[in-house]
Amino acid sequence: MRRRVSKIGLLVLLVVSIGGYNQWKYGDMLYLFRPALKVETLVCYSDMDGDGLDDKTDIVEGARLEVKNHTTYRSEYYQGGYPPEDEGVCTDVIWRAFKHAGYLLKDDMDQDIAMNTHDYPRINQPDPNIDFRRVKNQHQFFKKYMDKLTTQLIPYDKENLKEWQGGDIIILSRPDHIAVISNKRRKDGVPYVIHNAYDYPREEDKLLSWQERGKIIGHFRFKYKTVS
Secondary structure (H helix, E strand, O other), X not given: OHHHHHHHHHHHHHHHHHHHHHHHHHOOXXXXXXXXXXXXXXXXXXXXXXXOOOHHHHHHHHHHHHHHHOOEEOOOOOOOOOOOOOEEOHHHHHHHHHHHOOOOHHHHHHHHHHHOHHHOOOOOOOOOOOHHHOHHHHHHHHHHHOEEOOOOOOOOOHHHHOOOOXXXXXXXXXXXXXXXXXXXXXXXXXXXXXXXXOOOOEEEOOHHHHHHOOOEEEEEEOOOOEEO
């Protein structure tokens, strides 16, 4: 009888421990016991570089290349604007991802900043060597030219999670950080992010914790053609 009670106690302890871990890791005590949620992927028809891979997927793969490249986090001023291929910060993940899809974000931003400097209140004199690599400037450019999407994230909510697609861009508070939404998702439908905030770029599960701390201030999508 005592042995049976002991086994039940251990089982209860195990269940409570798993539930506690689920709550800490995923914000859901029953996370590991729930079925995986299938979230609709929006189909993108745009293929700027003509490589047979749609722009949305190309942007994700371009960001993922930064992880594979093991790019060293280094914030410097570079003549000509572009850092060496093995160096970069969070904003470099963004323009490199867009370049992988066939878009030259630097050229577009430089032109807009030169023509509409007043739209960028932190710029007195345009500097093509650095302007396109500042989070605040990328944020302002995306607010002008990208689709603005929800900053609310709801696990297990298919309609809400459909609004969070691979290739989207998010901006974090002040703004001081920027990341690409991955096409990889947790089983509750919450996508991973690809960003560079450490020694090297990473693809990781950060989105929900950022939202819960009120850090997400912008969510944008490039205006390519999609269909649900």
